Amino acid sequence: MGALNVLYALLAVVVGVLGALALYWILNKLVEMLPAKQEEAVKPFAFLLPALAVITVFLVYPAIMTIINSLRSDDSTEWVGAKNFVRIFTNAPFLSALVNNLLWIIIVPATVVALGLLVAVLADRLSPTKEKVAKSVIFMPMAISMVGASTIWKFIYAYKPAGTDQIGLLNAIVVGFGGQPQTWLQYQTLKFNTLLLMIVYIWTQVGYSMVLLSAAIKGVPEETVEAGRIDGASEVAIFFRIIVPQAWPTVITVFITVLIGVMKVFDIVYVMTNGNYDTDVIGNAFFNALYSEADAGKASAIVLVLMVAILPIMVYQVRQFRAQEANR
């Protein structure tokens, strides 16, 4: 079975790559048969066609279908108008998931940027070797899947009854200071368990933030920092008034990237609590609407809420891109 799967995959690579090459070769030959003038006009589309087809079929068309399905019944056969939206927005657990998502949005991107900036600035002052080692350590969780990271942290939050040895680091520390062990992932006071889930996400993303911000800080021109020093600015003032403003575009980039990731967060919540104990988020609510409830209408409506929330970011991205192109 296993060997067969590998063979299947290898075959797919060979067929996929050769097939794509053959396709382009044939398209190219066909286009070359046209008169020279038409050839120039048609050729770009021969190069573009496969990519555009893939994007249209596997991304744009399904996205449009999702919009349509959000107005249809649970098996997408009848039109139900705005009923799915009425249902989700009058559903207390979903509203709570929205609030949780909002908390993720408020807390996580800002924390990731702040911590990334902190590590970048501190590491910048170490010797090159130490800086390299420190950055590699902080960056390493980037390679770990959210499922892997969730396992790591679920173990840290593990609970054993009071009086027995604790195996989770967090409870061991709490007990070490004379406290009572807690079932942390069920600890809902002040949404503490949601906060614990956020820590997992932050842990995986600070490395990304640090690498980009570190590059930005190193790109700040020497003269501007020197000028600040000559004017007698303190180190803190130099940091906030001279370095941070010049690294600001990168700060925004990191913030937005993390923000998008946080809005659609799924893996961590699914694996650690599956949305129980008031930790649900949009991404997980979508998955459960689709699988536990087998309700395509509701799932589509939920995902549309996510899409609408992301729309302003999309507009911003496009604007940014145009500004960049204008400067190219």
Place this chain on the structure above:
Amino acid sequence: MSTATATKPGKAAKAPAPIKEKGLGKANWVIETAVLFLCLMWLIPTIGLFITSIRPGDDADKNGWWTWFANPLRITMENYSKALFDGSTPMGMAFVNSVAVAVPATIIPIMIAAFAAYAFTFMDFPGKDIMFIIIVGLLVVPNQVALVPLSVMFMKLGLQGQFATVWLAHAGFGMPLAVYILRNYMASLPRAVIESAKIDGASHFQTFWKLIVPMSVPALASFAIFQFLWVWNDLLVALVFLGGGDKSVMTVAMAGLLGDRGQGWQILTAGAFLTMLLPLIVFLSLQRFFIRGMTAGAVK
């Protein structure tokens, strides 16, 4: 990861290294301790996971992994062999499935994207700007938007539960990013080279194949690594299209293990470490390319 300042190892902070002067000031013990503290915060969770995975029997469920240091010779590989070969979805099988998913899902989109990126960079055609702007917009579209209709479509095509569904889905989801990264890279290549090839009578196909592809290797590599790690670590798409049966990939198998209350922590930690192994190797050996891809505007 390498900083351009890497001159000589050692106490460069105290040596008059001109580039280092640029920062705020020099390292002192407060800063070194702070960085060390942060590094420990980042490392200890993974170290705890690894140590637990090599503790014998049900030690892991009896006392904390830190007690292992008192008796560091008490180790075993048994948890790994159990995680790899036992259970309904053994990690060994899941590893094979993950390879079968991730390799085609990485390689297939690259070439398609490279051709499109070439057209966007070096050719003129009506609607070019608007098409590229749509691609930029699609960069931030969450995958969830496409999942339900895609599974309906795959079902109609009789493909449900096949690896091909994940390859195609990942090709679609990764395509805007691939085109975007490659086009931005190609736009930075010297135009003169392409112009002279044109004067020499090279066709677009030849220019692409003989000039642009070799020159774009760094960008192709960085996208490949990015996409590979992304697909390998993905849970949602694999869960929706392949589910938890004998086509489980590692993330799905691991999520299944975690949901299974009977599993001891020694098996869970060994399983988790196995899922992390290949991405960590890929990542540590090819970090440079990965970072380049990231800085090239990976907003996925």
